[in-house]
Structures are given as structure tokens and as C-alpha cells.
Amino acid sequence: MYWKTLRGTRIGGPWALLGICVALMIIMLAAYRLDRLLYASYLQEVRSTTYSELLEVRESFESVLHSQSLVLRELSTFIGENPDISQKEFSARVSSIRGVEDIVRSIAAAPDMIITLVHPLEGNRGALGLDYRTNSEQYPTVKRMFMTGKEMITGPVNLAQGGSGLILRAPVYLPKLEVSSDDIADEAEQQFWGVASLVLDYQKFLAKAGFTKAEERYDLFIDISGQSPDDEGTFVYGKQALLGDDTVKLQFDFEFENWVLHATTKGGWPETYPDRWMQRTIITAAALTLMLTFIYVLWLSEKRKQAEALLNRGVGALSDGFVMFDEHDRLIMSNEKYREIYGFPESLLKPGTHLRQFLNAGLELQSKSHGHARETDWMKHRLASFDSTVPAENEQYLLDGRVIKVSDHQLENGSYVGLRVDITELVQAKKAAEAANDAKTDFMGLLSHELRTPLTVILGVARIIQNARLMPASKKLLAVHDDEKASSAETLGLANEVFDQLSSMMDRLIKSGEHLLFLVNEMLDVAKVESGSMVVEPTQCAVADIVEPVIDQLRTLSHEKGLEFEVLQDAGTVFADVVRSRQILFNLIGNAIKFTEVGFVRLKIRSEEGMVIFIVQDSGPGIPEEDLKNIFEIFYQVDSTATRRAGGTGMGLAIAQSLANLQNGSLTVSSTVGVGSCFKLSLPEAI
The missing domain is CATH 3.30.450.20 (PAS domain)
Structure with a gap:
């Protein structure tokens, strides 16, 4: 499961795998070290227990030997003072000494190295007559004792009276002899009498000292400093092989020799500790928990990195x-x-x-x-x-x-x-919307004015015609008709006057109707442009077919304002919608004439790179630069006051540009305030 998790979260990369391997090695090493520490702790506990228990054994061992050593010293002192002691006196003296343990088998005295005194005599007669000098097993110890003058212990030895024993020996000296001299101070010298010995039952001694019970749990060895394995007649106990092992050591408190007790548990120190499998199971479980925790931390770290990377990508993707x-x-x-x-x-x-x-x-x-x-x-x-x-x-x-x-x-x-x-575009769009709304408001005001003017004229003329009898000319005509004296010529003149007045009013009615129709057509064209339903039908036609009708209609208007109207034509045919192209030129030239008070209006036509260029120039007031980018927008007017004064709705340029674009052409403008404006219409040239 975790391996799938590793793969799923992409933490199986080289560094992550290296980290996992290092962590695994560290955890395994820590687990091994913990196992060894548990073993070392247990071994130390066993050694401490061994030391504590053997302290009691050592104390008991020393206590027995010290007490019997005192007995032997007391006897040696007595014999030194009574060198000619008899067997009876010897037995009596031994019996009177306090502190003789029940493990003592016999106490003997050997004047001149030959045992002649023994107590109790019963059971120990076999020891009488033993000459230490001829006993190869015991003589080395006796000889060492004689040379050092200190007590010695030998054992276990085979006793002459049978069995094995532990023998404590002490040298016996006669009192010091005084030497008189006038020139030399008093000197004293001791005379060697013999040996006093005390035999302990070996097995009972071991039991009393606690060695027998200790041997059930421990391997023991008493090492005597300076003693070699070849030495005879010295104390030997335990397994000498323990000398090479890591044993618990206890020093004995003896004056005569340096003894050390070595001990290990039976068969050597334990190689393992109790409940090791349970402890190792716990260690393994802990190691696995640590390992899984480490992997989980890596997983969390990788998930965090992925979340951070995803967040960074998401934040980076923000617009x-x-x-x-x-x-x-x-x-x-x-x-x-x-x-x-x-x-x-x-x-x-x-x-x-x-x-x-x-x-x-x-x-x-x-x-x-x-x-x-x-x-x-x-x-x-x-x-x-x-x-x-x-x-x-x-x-x-x-x-x-x-x-x-x-x-x-x-x-x-x-x-x-x-x-x-x-929000630059939003602010600009808001400003544009506000400007468009203002333009629309101005346009609606202008449009309402433009619509009311012809409608007012039409309605006024219609009411007059409806009441034609009330016109002054009609009244005169009726009066003449009733006058019998009036001549026919007079009547005809008054009738013509009535007809002329009616004709004048009808002309006004027709012009107002045409103007109203023009406004309606402009609004319809705007609606078609906004809905995308405006349709053009381009055909191959002569430039003159487009230009001449426009010139013929507008030349009179320019002459009425005293403007110079110049046409420069240098193009033959064009691929365009004749009617819509005339509408564009009529709007451009008409605007130039309306807004130009003095100077000229010029139309130049030329062919350039597959396009026919119609350039309309004037010497009018010009258009401010800030208005040039908005001049082709619907409902936008550079100056609604000027528009109202000159006439028109201000929708013509927006319609003109849309018509140019629909014919795969273009309509652009350039202007300088105080100099004039230049509109450039480009239409495809006929092939």
C-alpha cells in the first residue's frame, strides 16, 4: 500500500529513495544498538547480582578461615611456651580453645616436621608419624611457610586418616633467647619448633562458606597471586579456565597470600537476555512504526509540495x-x-x-x-x-x-x-458607454427636432389646404366670382394666384416629406447596421456612374454657399454597389458643404494598388484629435449644436463606414483644426 502511495505521490525519486534507505539503515542500526543495550543492561544486572551474592560467599569464606586461623595461632603460642607438651595436655588444651568449628576434623602438632600430637586421637591415628619432609604433596607448602614465617593454607589434600581436607598450618617457634654483651644491645632470636596444623573437612567447609550452594548457579575459581599450575601443596579451587574470561572478581582479605575469587554464571555469561523475542518484536514494531511515520512524513511533505506547486500554478495562471x-x-x-x-x-x-x-x-x-x-x-x-x-x-x-x-x-x-x-478597458468602456449614452441623448434630442420640423410643415400645409377657402387669394377669387361685373381675365388672374400659392405650399410639403423619408431611411440603415442585416450588391461599374449624380445634386448647394467645388477624376471602373457608394459620397460631400463656410470642397479620385480612392477634402473648421477615433461611432457627434445648426442627425458617417466595410473597402479620416478635414473612401478596383 505504501509503495503504491509512494508511486502515486511521486516521492519515489532518487533523493526520496536515498532518504528512505538512509532512514532504514539508521532505524536498523538504532534497533540493533537498542538490542545490544538491552543485552548489556541485562548482563550488567546479572554481574551485579553475581557480585552481590558472592560477596556473602566471600565474607563467609573469610570468616571461617579467620576464626580457625585464630584458633591455630592460640595453639601455636601455647605450644611455643610448652614445647614438651604431652598428648594428654595437647588434647586438653585443644578442647579448651574456644571457636573450634564442627567442620574441624583434627588439630595436630609436628615437632621437627613429624606429627606426634593429634586431637582427637580417635580416627586420626593414621596421621601420627607423618614426616612432612618425606611427603611430596604437603612439603612444598610447609617449606614455603617455614621460609616466609607466615601461615599457609593447603587443599584439597588427601588425608592420611582418609578423605580430603583443607589444612591450615602455622609455624611454631620457641621463645626468644636473650644474649648479653657489654658492647651490643640485647638481641633475640627465635628457634623453630615445628608446625601446628588444623584440618577442615573440605566438603563441609565449602558448604559452610556457601560455595556448594553458589556452585549450583556459578562457575567459580580462586586465583592465588604468584601461584603457577605446577605448584604443589597450595590451595586449588574451581575451574582454572575462567582466568581467560571476563569474570566478576572479588579480593580476599588474607595477610599470607593475595587471593582473588573469579566467577561467572553457570556455563558462562548468558548470550541473550530474557524475553528477547518479545523485546525484539517490540523493537521491530517500533522500527516499523518509525519507518512508516517517516514515509508518511515524506508523503505529507510531497503532498505539501504538490499543493504549493498547484497553488503556484493556479496563482500564476491568474489573469x-x-x-x-x-x-x-x-x-x-x-x-x-x-x-x-x-x-x-x-x-x-x-x-x-x-x-x-x-x-x-x-x-x-x-x-x-x-x-x-x-x-x-x-x-x-x-x-x-x-x-x-x-x-x-x-x-x-x-x-x-x-x-x-x-x-x-x-x-x-x-x-x-x-x-x-x-480595469483600464472596463474604465474606458464605461467612459465610452457614458459618452455613447450622452451622444444618444443628444441624438434623440436632435432627431426629435429633425422629425418635428418636417412633420410640423406637413401638418401645417395640410391644414391650410384643408381650409383653402380661407386663404386670401381664395377669398378674392370667390368675391370676383360673385361679382357679375368682373371680367374673365380678372377671374383667371385670381385663379392663377390661388394655384401658385397652392403649388408653393405643395413644394414645401414635398420637401418636408422627402426630408422625413431621409431621416426614416437613416434610422432604418442604422438598425440594419447594428443587426448585421445590411446587404450590398457590388457590381463592376464606371466611376462616373457613381460620382456624376452626386455632383449634379450637390453642385448647386455649394454654389449657393459660394464654395468652390472641384472634381479631379483619374479612375475608370470600380467593383462596388452603385447605390450604396453614391450614398457614401453624398454623405461625405454633403457634410463638407454643410460645415464649410468659406473656401472649397474638393473630390479627387485615383487608382492605387488595386483600389479606387475617393478623397473628399474641405477647408472647414476641422475635427479635434480627441474626436477622430469616435467620429464613426453611432450616435456620436463632435458638436451637437453645430449639427443642429447645419442640419442632419450625425448618423451618416457611421452608416458610411459600415457600407464601405461591407464592400471590402474602408473609410478613414484625417483632420487639422482650423485647416480642414480629409475623408478617404477606398473601394476595390474592377478587374
Whole structure:
């Protein structure tokens, strides 16, 4: 399962696998060391227990030997004072000595190295007459004792009276002899009498000293310093092989020799500790738990990295600027869009960069537009917006004309996030919508005026004609008709006057109707343009078929205003819709005549790179530069007052450009205020 998890979360990479292997080795080594520590702890506990228990054995051993050594010393002193002691006196003296243990088999005395005194006599007669000098087993110890003058212990030895025993021997000396001299101080010398010995039953001694019971649990060996395996007649106990082992050592408190007790548990120290399998199972379980925990931590770390990477990719994919600071005002993360908005260098957008560095960089931009006098106020305002718990939203106007919406929100832990949205297009669209709405309002006002004017004329003329009898000329005609004296010539003249007046009113009616029809057609064309239902039918035709009808209609108008109307034609045929092309030229030339008070209106036609170019120039007031980009928009008017004064709705240019585009052509404008304007219509040349 964990391997699938590793593969699924992509933590099976080389470094992760190396980390897992290293962790596994460390855990295995730690588990092994823990197992060895448990064994060492148990072994130390066993050694401590062994030492404690053998302390009692050593104390008991020393106690028995010391007590019997005192008995032997007391007897040696008595014999030294009574060298000619008899068997009876010897037995009586031995019986009177206090402290003789029940493990003592016999006590003997050997004047001149030959045993002649023994107690009890019964059972020990076999020892009488033993000459130490001829006993190869016991003589080396006796000889060493004689040379050192100290007590010696021998054992186990085969006793002459049978069995084995532990023999304590002490040298017996006669009292010191005094030597008199006038020149030399008193001197004393001791005379060797013999040997006093005390025989302990070997097995009973071991039992009383605790060795027999200790041997059930321990391997024991008593090492005597200076003793070699070949020495005869010395004390030997235990397994000499223990000398090469790591044993527990206890020092005996003997004056005559340096004894050391060596001990191990039976068969040697234990190679393992109790419940080792249970302990190893626990260690293994703990190691597995640690390993799985380590893998889980790696998994969490990888998931965290994946989440961070996903977050970074998501933040980087945002079309808006994103920035996040911690509670200490240090950068956590940001995206590329944030850097692009403000033009910050990449070195500034490193995690850990303080907020003030960003504000200082932004301050350089602000100071260019507001001046250094407002730097402090601007810095305070920005810091306050970040410290506030209330979400802050405002707009920043950058030097390049962009408008940035700033939204800063503080989080619960004191950190905060910020969004930077470029709303330049939205602001421009809003302004354009407001301008369009204003233009539409002006247009509706103008349109209502333009519609009311012809309708008023039509209705007025219609009412007059409806009441034609009330006209002055009609009244005169009727009066003459009733007068019998009136001549026919007079009557005919009055009738013609009535007809002329009616004809004049009908002319006004027709012009108003045509103007009203023109307005309706313009509105219909606008509706078709907005809905995309405007249809053109381009055909191959002569340029003159398009231009001449327009010139014929508008030349009279230009002459009435005293304008010079010039036409320069240098093109043959064009592939265009004749009617719609005339409509475009009629609008362009008509506008030039309407808005030009003095000077000229010129139409130039030429062929250029497969296109026929119609150029309409005038010497009118010109169009301001800020209005040139909007002049072809529906409902847009450069000056509604001038439009109303000159006549028209202001929809013509929008319709004209749409008609040009539908014919795979174009309509552009250039203008200089006070000099005039130039409109350029391009239509495909006929092949």
C-alpha cells in the first residue's frame, strides 16, 4: 500500500529513495544498538547480582578461615611456651580453645616436621608419624611457610586418616633467647619448633562458606597471586579456565597470600537476555512504526509540495495580479502578472522581501506623478490600508494611463492577500458607454427636432389646404366670382394666384416629406447596421456612374454657399454597389458643404494598388484629435449644436463606414483644426 502511495505521490525519486534507505539503515542500526543495550543492561544486572551474592560467599569464606586461623595461632603460642607438651595436655588444651568449628576434623602438632600430637586421637591415628619432609604433596607448602614465617593454607589434600581436607598450618617457634654483651644491645632470636596444623573437612567447609550452594548457579575459581599450575601443596579451587574470561572478581582479605575469587554464571555469561523475542518484536514494531511515520512524513511533505506547486500554478495562471504577505509584512508569494502590472524587477519579488521595499518602489512611480511633497501621505495611506482589518478597495492610476483596481484583505493570522485587476478597458468602456449614452441623448434630442420640423410643415400645409377657402387669394377669387361685373381675365388672374400659392405650399410639403423619408431611411440603415442585416450588391461599374449624380445634386448647394467645388477624376471602373457608394459620397460631400463656410470642397479620385480612392477634402473648421477615433461611432457627434445648426442627425458617417466595410473597402479620416478635414473612401478596383 505504501509503495503504491509512494508511486502515486511521486516521492519515489532518487533523493526520496536515498532518504528512505538512509532512514532504514539508521532505524536498523538504532534497533540493533537498542538490542545490544538491552543485552548489556541485562548482563550488567546479572554481574551485579553475581557480585552481590558472592560477596556473602566471600565474607563467609573469610570468616571461617579467620576464626580457625585464630584458633591455630592460640595453639601455636601455647605450644611455643610448652614445647614438651604431652598428648594428654595437647588434647586438653585443644578442647579448651574456644571457636573450634564442627567442620574441624583434627588439630595436630609436628615437632621437627613429624606429627606426634593429634586431637582427637580417635580416627586420626593414621596421621601420627607423618614426616612432612618425606611427603611430596604437603612439603612444598610447609617449606614455603617455614621460609616466609607466615601461615599457609593447603587443599584439597588427601588425608592420611582418609578423605580430603583443607589444612591450615602455622609455624611454631620457641621463645626468644636473650644474649648479653657489654658492647651490643640485647638481641633475640627465635628457634623453630615445628608446625601446628588444623584440618577442615573440605566438603563441609565449602558448604559452610556457601560455595556448594553458589556452585549450583556459578562457575567459580580462586586465583592465588604468584601461584603457577605446577605448584604443589597450595590451595586449588574451581575451574582454572575462567582466568581467560571476563569474570566478576572479588579480593580476599588474607595477610599470607593475595587471593582473588573469579566467577561467572553457570556455563558462562548468558548470550541473550530474557524475553528477547518479545523485546525484539517490540523493537521491530517500533522500527516499523518509525519507518512508516517517516514515509508518511515524506508523503505529507510531497503532498505539501504538490499543493504549493498547484497553488503556484493556479496563482500564476491568474489573469490578475496576486500577492500575499505574512503577518510580519514579508512576501510569501506573487505571480508574474503582479510584476508586469507594476514593472517590478524580478529580484524584488523574492519570498521574504519586506512590504516597505514594494512601497518604496511604488513610491518612485507615485512621486513622478504627484511630486515628492505627497510621499509621506501616500506611504501612510498605503500602510494604513494594509493594517486595517476592513477589506480595502481602491483604484490606482498609473503613469502609462492604466487603471488598476486594488483589493487587500487581511487574514485571521495577520497575513493578507492582495489582488490587482487591470480595469483600464472596463474604465474606458464605461467612459465610452457614458459618452455613447450622452451622444444618444443628444441624438434623440436632435432627431426629435429633425422629425418635428418636417412633420410640423406637413401638418401645417395640410391644414391650410384643408381650409383653402380661407386663404386670401381664395377669398378674392370667390368675391370676383360673385361679382357679375368682373371680367374673365380678372377671374383667371385670381385663379392663377390661388394655384401658385397652392403649388408653393405643395413644394414645401414635398420637401418636408422627402426630408422625413431621409431621416426614416437613416434610422432604418442604422438598425440594419447594428443587426448585421445590411446587404450590398457590388457590381463592376464606371466611376462616373457613381460620382456624376452626386455632383449634379450637390453642385448647386455649394454654389449657393459660394464654395468652390472641384472634381479631379483619374479612375475608370470600380467593383462596388452603385447605390450604396453614391450614398457614401453624398454623405461625405454633403457634410463638407454643410460645415464649410468659406473656401472649397474638393473630390479627387485615383487608382492605387488595386483600389479606387475617393478623397473628399474641405477647408472647414476641422475635427479635434480627441474626436477622430469616435467620429464613426453611432450616435456620436463632435458638436451637437453645430449639427443642429447645419442640419442632419450625425448618423451618416457611421452608416458610411459600415457600407464601405461591407464592400471590402474602408473609410478613414484625417483632420487639422482650423485647416480642414480629409475623408478617404477606398473601394476595390474592377478587374
